[in-house]
Amino acid sequence: MSGVFILEQKITAMETVDSNELEHHYQNERWRFTASMIILILTAVTSVILACSIGRIEIPFSVVIKCLASGVGLIHDETLDLMQKAIIFDVRLSRVCLSAMVGLALAVSGAAFQGILRNPLADPFTIGVSAGGAFGAALIIFLGLGSKTAWGLGLAPLAALMGALSALAAVISLARVDGILRRDTMVLAGIVVATFLGALVSLLKSLDEESVASIVFWVMGSFQGRGWSHAIFAFPYLVAGLILVVIYSREIDLMSLGDFPARQLGVDTNKARAMVLIGASLLTAAAVSVSGVIGFVGLVAPHLVRMSVGPNHLRLFVLAGLLGMIAMIWSDVAARIILPEGEELPVGVITALIGGPFFCVLLKGAKTGTGFD
Amino acid sequence: MIEIENIVAGYQDQEVLKGISLKIIHNEMIGILGPNGSGKTTLIMALTGVVPIRSGQILLDGKPVRTYPTKEMAKRVACVPQKSEISFDFTNLSIVLMGRYPYLDSWAGYSKEDRDLAKDAMRQTGILKLAQKSIKRVSGGESQLVTIARAIAQTTEILILDEATSNLDAAKKIQVFDLLTKKNHEGATVICVLHDLNLAALYCKRLVFLKDGKVVIDGQTQDVFKDSVLSEIYETDIRVSEHPVTGTPQAHFVPFCNVLDSGDSFCRNKFGRVN
Numbered sequence: 001m002s003g004v005f006i007l008e009q010k011i012t013a014m015e016t017v018d019s020n021e022l023e024h025h026y027q028n029e030r031w032r033f034t035a036s037m038i039i040l041i042l043t044a045v046t047s048v049i050l051a052c053s054i055g056r057i058e059i060p061f062s063v064v065i066k067c068l069a070s071g072v073g074l075i076h077d078e079t080l081d082l083m084q085k086a087i088i089f090d091v092r093l094s095r096v097c098l099s100a101m102v103g104l105a106l107a108v109s110g111a112a113f114q115g116i117l118r119n120p121l122a123d124p125f126t127i128g129v130s131a132g133g134a135f136g137a138a139l140i141i142f143l144g145l146g147s148k149t150a151w152g153l154g155l156a157p158l159a160a161l162m163g164a165l166s167a168l169a170a171v172i173s174l175a176r177v178d179g180i181l182r183r184d185t186m187v188l189a190g191i192v193v194a195t196f197l198g199a200l201v202s203l204l205k206s207l208d209e210e211s212v213a214s215i216v217f218w219v220m221g222s223f224q225g226r227g228w229s230h231a232i233f234a235f236p237y238l239v240a241g242l243i244l245v246v247i248y249s250r251e252i253d254l255m256s257l258g259d260f261p262a263r264q265l266g267v268d269t270n271k272a273r274a275m276v277l278i279g280a281s282l283l284t285a286a287a288v289s290v291s292g293v294i295g296f297v298g299l300v301a302p303h304l305v306r307m308s309v310g311p312n313h314l315r316l317f318v319l320a321g322l323l324g325m326i327a328m329i330w331s332d333v334a335a336r337i338i339l340p341e342g343e344e345l346p347v348g349v350i351t352a353l354i355g356g357p358f359f360c361v362l363l364k365g366a367k368t369g370t371g372f373d
Numbered sequence: 374m375i376e377i378e379n380i381v382a383g384y385q386d387q388e389v390l391k392g393i394s395l396k397i398i399h400n401e402m403i404g405i406l407g408p409n410g411s412g413k414t415t416l417i418m419a420l421t422g423v424v425p426i427r428s429g430q431i432l433l434d435g436k437p438v439r440t441y442p443t444k445e446m447a448k449r450v451a452c453v454p455q456k457s458e459i460s461f462d463f464t465n466l467s468i469v470l471m472g473r474y475p476y477l478d479s480w481a482g483y484s485k486e487d488r489d490l491a492k493d494a495m496r497q498t499g500i501l502k503l504a505q506k507s508i509k510r511v512s513g514g515e516s517q518l519v520t521i522a523r524a525i526a527q528t529t530e531i532l533i534l535d536e537a538t539s540n541l542d543a544a545k546k547i548q549v550f551d552l553l554t555k556k557n558h559e560g561a562t563v564i565c566v567l568h569d570l571n572l573a574a575l576y577c578k579r580l581v582f583l584k585d586g587k588v589v590i591d592g593q594t595q596d597v598f599k600d601s602v603l604s605e606i607y608e609t610d611i612r613v614s615e616h617p618v619t620g621t622p623q624a625h626f627v628p629f630c631n632v633l634d635s636g637d638s639f640c641r642n643k644f645g646r647v648n
Contacts, residue, residue: 018501019492022466025505026488118460247479254471256460260423264454265527266447266475311461 033315036308040322047329048100052092054333056342059084068093094227099332099347100325101231102223102287103297105238107324109283110298111305111316112245115252116276121187123298124284128167128193130295133288135197135204136163142204157237161285167193168281198293221294221348223332230290237286242317244279248272249314256311294348296355297324297331303362327351374398375420375531375562380429382419389415391586392429399530402554402563404577404594406570408607411583413566414455417535420564421452447475451527453520453537455566462507465519469495469504472526494526495519497552499545513540521549525556532556534565538572550576570624574598575616582606598622 053064067088069075110123117127124130136159145155174189175182245252251272254262263269287294301323305316328347331354335347375397383389389412397403405413418424420431422438431438433449441449451472459468472494473487483491495501498518503511508519517540524532532553538546546569554576557563567573573580574594581591584606590597603611603624610627630640 018504019489019496022492022501022504023485023488115461250474250477253463253467254474256463257468257471258454258458260418261452261454261457263423263443264421264447264450264452265471265523266444268443306461310467311463312467 033309036319040319044322044325047326048096051096051329051333052088055092055336057087059088064088090227094231095223095332096329098226098231098290099223099328101234101238102291102294103324103328104321105241105283105287106294106298107301107320108242108245108317109280111302111320112276112280114302115313116255116273117186118256119186125293125295125298126187127190128171128197129164129281129284130288130293131194131197132167133160133164133285134293135201136160137289138201138204142208157233157285157289160289161237161282164281164285164288167197168277220346221292222346223291224344226290234286234290237282241279241282241286244275244282246314246317248276249317252276252313294351296351296359297327300355300359301327374434376432378429380419380426380431382415382424382426389586390419393588395581395588397562397564400557400560400562401579402557402577403579403581404573405564405566405581405583406573407583412586413583414535417452417533417566421450421533422446444475447527449529450531450533451524451529452533453524453535455535457516457520459508462509464505465500465508465511466491466504468508468519469522469526472523490528491526494522497525498522499548514542514545517541530560531562536566536568539568546572574621574623575619595622
């Protein structure tokens with residue numbers, strides 16, 4: 001009897017050590033997240049400055065920093081070249097900020113779609129939501145309502161949002177078999193819807209020769225000729241979408257257990273799913289309405305982050321969002337400068353060329369590490 | 374107290390529960406048994422409010438289950454589902470921590486207290502050493518222990534287990550049921566759905582047998598755990614004898630055809646032994 005008792009005591013002592021170790025581990029994980037976040041923020045800021053200095057007219061790094069500093073009122077320097085200042089503020093910075101916003105929106109919406117649909121291949125591009133947004137915006141522009149506003153907001157992003165949500169609804173209803181959303185059919189349905197809508201966009205554009213934006217703009221995505229007005233345009237949608245998915249990030253965590261277990265743990269699953277889908281569609285619409293359809297950022301960034309810091313969705317949104325920003329800033333820089341004649345490449349070409357093979361390596365290299373079965 | 378009054382429930386065009394009435398009083402340890410497809414899991418789903426009922430009602434402490442907000446319900450009833458498919462590789466500790474979700478304020482994260490409760494639950498089920506491992510890298514049995522720990526971390530007065538120990542080895546089954554008995558002594562109401570007749574008879578004071586979506590028999594274990602009752606419900610020959618240590622009834626299954634050690638063989642039909 002006493003033998004058993006001693007054994008029990010030993011086990012308890014051993015497990016107390018375990019418990020402290022776990023607490024230590026937990027704090028370590030937190031530090032790792034914070035450190036990654038700080039590193040990514042610093043990288044993002046540096047990327048913005050570097051991206052402003054690179055271009056057809058090379059502006060030295062130091063001049064960019066001086067210009068930016070004087071722009072936010074940190075220093076007063078009368079010697080700055082007005083032309084360079086104009087290039088940095090009106091042409092480059094606006095475009096860099098816009099691409100950062102789009103990268104953030106796509107990465108976070110990808111992470112949210114993957115989480116809530118429990119599907120590793122879900123992202124705004126693969127499930128047809130981007131194509132829906134592009135179609136909505138293209139239709140409004142075709143009808144000549146592109147510059148109109150409603151309730152103080154531009155009609156084109158609103159139409160992009162409606163298009164994105166309708167495409168999502170279509171994909172979900174197509175993918176539903178016997179009332180259950182199947183993971184494999186979801187991507188198939190997405191491809192069908194995306195291809196169909198892509199064809200419609202092409203049709204609209206060929207019917208409307210006068211439209212300034214080219215078909216390529218909508219199909220492959222580009223930031224050419226985009227500026228502050230577009231950034232301001234997309235901003236409210238971006239913020240609203242981010243708030244929605246962040247608020248429900250813990251619910252997404254629980255819903256990865258499945259619907260019934262999540263409900264048994266107290267999650268209002270229908271409400272959470274609706275909110276996250278709307279939030280992620282808002283983010284997609286914000287991105288698509290200013291940049292067209294850009295693929296792979298929403299797929300690769302969340303996967304990379306999940307592999308290194310785990311699947312916690314709040315952390316995933318923060319880190320994948322930052323990573324998406326950085327990736328998109330540099331993709332756009334590449335799109336601007338890669339052709340020798342000064343012509344631009346659609347940025348979607350760059351993201352697909354880099355993201356495609358990269359994603360294959362991710363899938364091949366870490367079959368379990370991607371976090372999905 | 375849970376009062377189930379003549380409920381009908383099912384999925385799409387299929388009616389699984391066809392009028393079930395059951396009263397479960399506070400601090401009971403009750404086993405729900407029955408052949409495959411008899412409606413055990415659906416009953417649990419209806420009870421936890423995740424499958425809607427078509428008629429009848431389920432009252433929890435006098436109030437219909439569907440009127441409870443989901444979080445309130447999760448503070449009262451914890452459920453260990455039959456199978457869990459988790460789509461991301463969370464650590465086992467974070468899975469167990471999810472049991473604390475109903476207690477969280479909307480903006481707050483899991484506190485130190487939540488983490489301590491989760492770790493304590495893992496210690497009780499004997500899986501603390503797996504805390505940092507991914508849920509994707511543990512065995513089927515271990516992942517069941519993780520889910521049981523999650524339900525314990527939920528600190529509810531009612532614990533429901535749906536085939537929660539089906540993948541565990543014999544020793545771990547006993548450990549889990551000892552733990553459930555302890556929780557029951559501490560005041561919890563324990564409802565377990567089981568296929569293991571002997572485990573049910575060993576630990577549950579009351580047994581409810583379901584068949585074809587109806588309650589066939591409901592009573593104290595020593596009253597209902599009988600040759601005739603079991604044989605009729607499972608449509609196979611089952612004999613009951615006394616457990617050598619605890620004295621509780623235990624079931625023995627008789628094969629249809631068998632070769633005995635003596636070299637003789639015997640066969641029986643549905644109604645008993647023929648030769």
